[in-house]
Amino acid sequence: MNANKNAWLLIDAGNTRIKWALADRASDAWLAQGAALHAEASDLAVQWSAAFAAAPPARVLAANVAGAAVRTRLEQMLAAVAPGASVEWFASCAQRAGLVNGYRNPAQLGCDRFAAAIGARALAPDRPIIVANCGTATTVDAIDASGRFIGGMILPGLGLMASSLARNTAQLPQIQPGTLLPSPFADNTDDAILAGCLSAQAGAIERASVQHGAVECILSGGAASYIAPMLTLAPGLVLRHVDNIVMKGLHAIVRAEGDVC
Numbered sequence: 001m002n003a004n005k006n007a008w009l010l011i012d013a014g015n016t017r018i019k020w021a022l023a024d025r026a027s028d029a030w031l032a033q034g035a036a037l038h039a040e041a042s043d044l045a046v047q048w049s050a051a052f053a054a055a056p057p058a059r060v061l062a063a064n065v066a067g068a069a070v071r072t073r074l075e076q077m078l079a080a081v082a083p084g085a086s087v088e089w090f091a092s093c094a095q096r097a098g099l100v101n102g103y104r105n106p107a108q109l110g111c112d113r114f115a116a117a118i119g120a121r122a123l124a125p126d127r128p129i130i131v132a133n134c135g136t137a138t139t140v141d142a143i144d145a146s147g148r149f150i151g152g153m154i155l156p157g158l159g160l161m162a163s164s165l166a167r168n169t170a171q172l173p174q175i176q177p178g179t180l181l182p183s184p185f186a187d188n189t190d191d192a193i194l195a196g197c198l199s200a201q202a203g204a205i206e207r208a209s210v211q212h213g214a215v216e217c218i219l220s221g222g223a224a225s226y227i228a229p230m231l232t233l234a235p236g237l238v239l240r241h242v243d244n245i246v247m248k249g250l251h252a253i254v255r256a257e258g259d260v261c
């Protein structure tokens with residue numbers, strides 16, 4: 001079967017889930033998308049077989065922060081469902097798609113953070129931005145109006161923060177995030193843990209936004225919907241909840257650079 005030269009498979013392999021989107025080079029739209037937990041990664045082959053029924057993508061752009069074994073697994077699955085596709089493993093570098101990487105060692109920056117920053121700048125050009133990606137870890141990164149990734153912070157993500165209490169104490173339970181916002185001064189253990197972890201996440205994002213003088217705060221990641229209602233942002237600061245900011249960044253690269261592979 002001939003490959004579709006305009007279709008790109010974008011992959012964001014984080015430490016909890018592997019997300020993917022089939023993107024058209026010429027438009028913002030995604031033709032298909034999906035996700036799988038690492039333990040269920042074989043689901044991806046099924047999802048991709050369905051998505052590539054008409055034609056497999058000719059190219060793949062993948063951001064992986066989940067390690068070498070995950071990369072090998074994905075390479076094997078891709079060889080089966082998109083044989084011959086050229087695959088680029090996205091890596092942080094000094095400058096890409098108009099974004100300057102201010103990390104002391106640019107390659108040390110998680111490639112998902114660099115991609116997310118590129119995606120954030122594409123959504124809010126020429127503005128000071130905070131991009132908070134709330135996944136396994138929560139990363140809170142600052143981009144200035146000139147397009148420079150200044151730096152950021154890494155903290156345990158919401159789930160990890162809560163489970164570290166359950167793992168390392170005798171009396172605290174494993175909680176599940178609920179849809180009801182707890183009172184900041186909770187009257188029971190589960191809500192007290194949730195209130196503490198949510199406040200820590202929201203506090204880091206609020207503090208970073210003020211310190212950076214951001215006018216846009218972009219919130220993304222699997223835990224973003226729990227954290228968004230907790231945020232109290234300074235007047236004039238616009239909050240945007242954007243799904244899949246990492247893949248939006250990969251798509252921006254494809255659209256800006258064309259045949260990057």
Ligand SMILES: Nc1ncnc2c1ncn2[C@@H]1O[C@H](COP(=O)(O)OP(=O)(O)O)[C@@H](O)[C@H]1O
Nearest residue numbers: 014015016017134135136137158159221222223
């Ligand atoms: N159905 C779900 N499965 C797993 N994690 C979920 C789910 N819904 C929300 N989450 C939260 O989202 C986080 C994973 O988000 P994600 O952005 O995919 O992370 P990563 O990029 O690190 O893999 C989990 O740590 C958890 O807090």
Ligand SMILES: CC(C)(COP(=O)(O)O)[C@@H](O)C(=O)NCCC(=O)O
Nearest residue numbers: 014015065108109110135136137154
């Ligand atoms: C900080 C991260 C663990 C976030 O990963 P995630 O929560 O998206 O799975 C990842 O971006 C990473 O491994 N970074 C390398 C170190 C750094 O960015 O400085």
Ligand SMILES: [K+]
Nearest residue numbers: 133135137139
């Ligand atoms: K993250």
